[in-house]
Amino acid sequence: MINKAFSFCLSLALLLISVLANAQQQNTEKGPVNEFFRSNDKIYVIVGVLVIIFIGIVLFMIRLDRKIGKLEEREKNNP
Template structure:
């Protein structure tokens, strides 16, 4: 059971790591044009709402990850039942 959990976590990590690296590369790009008005992230940070945005994103991604883990467990259980017949 522990081996299956480790395998599942390694698969989830392998799927999420490229996405995180890609997002980091995209977010690291400097804006091409400087404006007099603050960007949305600066405005959200100044008002303290950026933490709410980050929290919502983390909750959504955590929910998706938990859903995928549960779905993988159900599919694995169904595969074992089919093999047992």
């Protein structure tokens, strides 16, 4: 239980650090990634948005899958 809470807090902290680290750079920079997202009237920003949502839902499903697997294991051992 403690382990779970700890890993949760750690991942939260990592997320915050990565966001803050990104905030340092002002976004007028060149570079392949920035050029790509600005090309075609910035439509790839929205593709990126959809990819983020899809990855989020998939990660959620994987987590639920594992939890249900553990529950099945428990049911098998003491029905």
